[in-house]
């Protein structure tokens with residue numbers, strides 16, 4: 556198994572990151588820690604250097620482009636405006652075990668009511684294209700985040716698709732935590748994208764994520780936790796961690812009426828192919 560999108564590099568785990576990683580490794584779960592700014596990207600690289608089967612992705616998350624007070628599932632943090640420094644990230648991308656660029660993308664959720672909405676979106680798009688250029692230069696796949704506003708739940712996904720068509724990532728990537736229109740999955744797949752699923756699949760009552768799962772070709776399905784957020788059932792309310800990715804695997808198996816081992820193997824192979832890693 557692999558958690559292709561974890562944030563053990565975040566400060567929520569500052570006191571027990573090693574124990575959290577070890578408990579996932581004990582369950583034979585590999586981990587990709589994903590950076591959201593320069594400090595957490597460096598921390599992801601540091602953790603990857605320490606453990607086999609732990610990898611790093613580096614990037615600047617779109618919500619880090621403005622000063623913002625953000626509350627996510629009871630965890631409050633302040634984002635501080637950061638510039639994307641191409642050469643700094645390029646140096647970091649040369650480190651061992653950096654296997655992807657991201658997370659990057661479009662996030663309209665926190666900015667939708669701001670008067671400068673349009674300018675912020677333009678800025679997010681500009682930085683997104685810088686990430687694509689870096690991924691292409693470093694020959695790495697991308698980890699892409701999209702989150703739309705409450706009033707138009709598809710906007711960010713539709714916009715990201717048109718940006719990807721303008722500037723195609725040469726080494727593919729993953730639409731992480733995708734919750735856009737299922738009909739667009741085939742378009743993302745045509746652009747060499749994978750789709751990753753997390754705890755939302757275990758508690759989504761709208762049926763949307765299930766629809767997305769069944770719209771995704773099996774060789775493009777990935778698993779993730781997005782920890783510390785989006786804890787799967789039955790651990791809702793607790794801090795999420797990579798060791799819980801098996802709940803996502805078993806939910807996929809249940810929905811598809813397949814054996815756990817089969818989905819475990821399938822999703823692991825998919826991650827190996829996209830990220831050019833060997834886990835077996």
Ligand SMILES: [Zn+2]
Pocket residue numbers: 560562589658781
């Ligand atoms: Zn994330």
